[in-house]
Amino acid sequence: xxxxxxxxxxxxxxxxxxxxxxxxxxxxxxxxxxxxxxxxxxxxxxxxxxxxxxxxxxxxxxxxxxxxxxxxxxxxxxxxxxxxxxxxxxxxxxxxxxxxxxxxxxxxxxxxxxxxxxxxxxxxxxxxxxxxxxxxxxxxxxxxxxxxxxxxxxxxxxxxxxxxxxxxxxxxxxxxxxxxxxxxxxxxxxxxxxxxxxxxxxxxxxxxxxxxxxxxxxxxxxxxxxxxxxxxxxxxxxxxxxxxxxxxxxxxxxxxxxxxxxxxxxxxxxxxxxxxxxxxxxxxxxxxxxxxxxxxxxxxxxxxxxxxxxxxxxxxxxxxxxxxxxxxxxxxxxxxxxxxxxxxxxxxxxxxxxxxxxxxxxxxxxxxxxxxxxxxxxxxxxxxxxxxxxxxxxxxxxxxxxxxxxxxxxxxxxxxxxxxxxxxxxxxxxxxxxxxxxxxxxxxxxxxxxxxxxxxxxxxxxxxxxxxxxxxxxxxxxxxxxxxxxxxxxxxxxxxxxxxxxxxxxxxxxxxxxxxxxxxxxxxxxxxxxxxxxxxxxxxxxxxxxxxxxxxxxxxxxxxxxxxxxxxxxxxxxxxxxxxxxxxxxxxxxxxxxxxxxxxxxxxxxxxxxxxxxxxxxxxxxx
Numbered sequence: 001x002x003x004x005x006x007x008x009x010x011x012x013x014x015x016x017x018x019x020x021x022x023x024x025x026x027x028x029x030x031x032x033x034x035x036x037x038x039x040x041x042x043x044x045x046x047x048x049x050x051x052x053x054x055x056x057x058x059x060x061x062x063x064x065x066x067x068x069x070x071x072x073x074x075x076x077x078x079x080x081x082x083x084x085x086x087x088x089x090x091x092x093x094x095x096x097x098x099x100x101x102x103x104x105x106x107x108x109x110x111x112x113x114x115x116x117x118x119x120x121x122x123x124x125x126x127x128x129x130x131x132x133x134x135x136x137x138x139x140x141x142x143x144x145x146x147x148x149x150x151x152x153x154x155x156x157x158x159x160x161x162x163x164x165x166x167x168x169x170x171x172x173x174x175x176x177x178x179x180x181x182x183x184x185x186x187x188x189x190x191x192x193x194x195x196x197x198x199x200x201x202x203x204x205x206x207x208x209x210x211x212x213x214x215x216x217x218x219x220x221x222x223x224x225x226x227x228x229x230x231x232x233x234x235x236x237x238x239x240x241x242x243x244x245x246x247x248x249x250x251x252x253x254x255x256x257x258x259x260x261x262x263x264x265x266x267x268x269x270x271x272x273x274x275x276x277x278x279x280x281x282x283x284x285x286x287x288x289x290x291x292x293x294x295x296x297x298x299x300x301x302x303x304x305x306x307x308x309x310x311x312x313x314x315x316x317x318x319x320x321x322x323x324x325x326x327x328x329x330x331x332x333x334x335x336x337x338x339x340x341x342x343x344x345x346x347x348x349x350x351x352x353x354x355x356x357x358x359x360x361x362x363x364x365x366x367x368x369x370x371x372x373x374x375x376x377x378x379x380x381x382x383x384x385x386x387x388x389x390x391x392x393x394x395x396x397x398x399x400x401x402x403x404x405x406x407x408x409x410x411x412x413x414x415x416x417x418x419x420x421x422x423x424x425x426x427x428x429x430x431x432x433x434x435x436x437x438x439x440x441x442x443x444x445x446x447x448x449x450x451x452x453x454x455x456x457x458x459x460x461x462x463x464x465x466x467x468x469x470x471x472x473x474x475x476x477x478x479x480x481x482x483x484x485x486x487x488x489x490x491x492x493x494x495x496x497x498x499x500x501x502x503x504x505x506x507x508x509x510x511x512x513x514x515x516x517x518x519x520x521x522x523x524x525x526x527x528x529x530x531x532x533x534x535x536x537x538x539x540x541x542x543x544x545x546x547x548x549x550x551x552x553x554x555x556x557x558x559x560x561x562x563x564x565x566x567x568x569x570x571x572x573x574x575x576x577x578x579x580x581x582x583x584x585x586x587x588x589x590x591x592x593x594x595x596x597x598x599x600x601x602x603x604x605x606x607x608x609x610x611x612x613x614x615x616x617x618x619x620x621x622x623x
Contacts, residue, residue: 118241
């Protein structure tokens with residue numbers, strides 16, 4: 001068809017309604033360019049791969065190449081201030097690893113959520129030695145007291161995901177701090193086992209909130225080049241909290257029995273107060289602000305997290321809004337309109353072509369109420385997660401799988417019951433037992449720093465494989481040494497059967513080795529991956545499902561360890577955990593992808609996710 005046969009009649013109509021020919025030709029040219037680029041985007045997304053691995057890389061490379069073509073080779077807007085050169089380095093994948101001080105500050109504040117959880121885990125392991133004597137608890141009551149917090153945190157996690165989407169990430173953190181504060185005080189003042197259990201249930205809800213919100217908030221605030229390290233701060237603070245709990249146990253152990261454990265548990269209210277104050281100075285997640293239609297506020301936060309680089313902030317904002325489904329068209333249109341208003345109609349602006357306004361005649365403000373009404377009725381996040389499409393199914397397999405293996409390998413059996421295990425291995429003095437727990441906590445905390453340093457260079461997958469391998473070796477060593485020491489075995493231990501000092505040392509070193517291996521990979525990386533692989537509209541509630549799996553398995557381990565050790569001996573229990581750790585190696589090798597250096601939107605593309613009508617996703621291709 002001859003284009004002129006269509007254009008010239010339209011020019012006459014435009015003149016009648018007051019639209020200049022220059023504006024018409026500019027808009028027509030831009031729309032034609034946009035169509036060409038959309039066709040190019042579709043072609044790149046459909047390109048077949050020669051093999052599975054090359055296909056994965058090809059999809060990411062295509063996304064990068066397309067971004068480069070769309071931006072004309074420069075992602076920064078003309079005249080935008082340069083990003084601070086300090087504290088930046090190039091990481092694999094060509095991205096800048098920029099530890100913006102403001103982002104680091106906000107991450108540290110958000111990670112206070114995690115120190116609340118860590119402290120409760122660490123302090124309960126020592127307090128249990130005194131609580132069981134004070135309240136005359138049997139082994140089943142001890143298991144319930146320890147495990148109930150993790151099981152209830154499953155419910156708290158499911159509640160937190162919905163609350164985080166409804167009222168925002170900051171208010172969810174504030175809610176978690178209040179729950180922790182009240183729970184800690186109730187535990188400290190408990191006059192009976194029943195009241196103590198009720199306080200543990202309340203604290204469990206707070207644990208669920210904390211485990212959801214800290215990784216999600218940090219992932220949504222962080223730039224791609226440093227996101228892995230920053231999200232791992234949550235695990236760093238969990239381990240720091242565990243270590244502080246162990247130290248509190250040791251420091252307060254000389255106090256009278258009835259007072260010592262109450263102070264141990266009551267001190268958990270202190271970090272909750274700090275968290276409540278920290279929320280007042282933290283910004284809201286820019287991605288959540290976009291979901292609420294507050295695009296200008298999201299841009300303000302992004303500019304600050306990008307060190308004042310407006311070009312980079314606009315590029316990230318555009319990527320966020322374009323990753324959403326059609327029910328967020330109002331927000332997309334607001335960003336497009338803003339970019340279009342800055343364009344020179346006489347010039348060629350290749351970097352702005354994908355931000356063009358639609359041909360709809362209504363204004364952004366006229367469209368927003370209509371689109372938001374559609375969003376309330378058309379979006380069903382839980383349906384997408386419980387009846388998932390192929391891309392979401394692959395995301396859930398990775399997320400739920402790594403959370404299962406993290407806890408099923410028995411880490412909480414050692415964290416919660418390490419004093420019991422050490423006493424079984426031959427340590428008689430409570431002071432020496434609590435001192436050894438500090439050594440374990442210190443090992444766990446120091447090695448988490450290895451993951452923080454190398455997550456964005458070595459990568460998530462490599463650290464997971466190294467971690468699972470080390471855990472398997474360490475758990476097998478513990479099981480073998482405990483077998484020779486007859487720890488927990490149903491044998492008659494006469495006075496002549498003294499534990500070998502060498503075997504005890506090997507067992508202690510193996511336990512520390514297990515904690516070190518856990519901390520470099522499975523500990524922090526599962527939260528990093530879960531916060532990365534889901535699209536924005538599903539992220540908070542998908543995190544809830546994953547943490548639900550995590551806490552459910554953790555609670556099961558805590559509730560069953562003493563019974564499992566009685567049934568199979570302590571050695572047999574650790575052989576079971578070693579077998580699960582070995583299975584995790586196989587799972588990571590065949591199922592878990594590498595996500596280092598990718599934006600959150602690029603990671604979703606790896607799984608074949610593409611936003612479509614109604615907020616769902618359609619599959620780009622099999623990967």
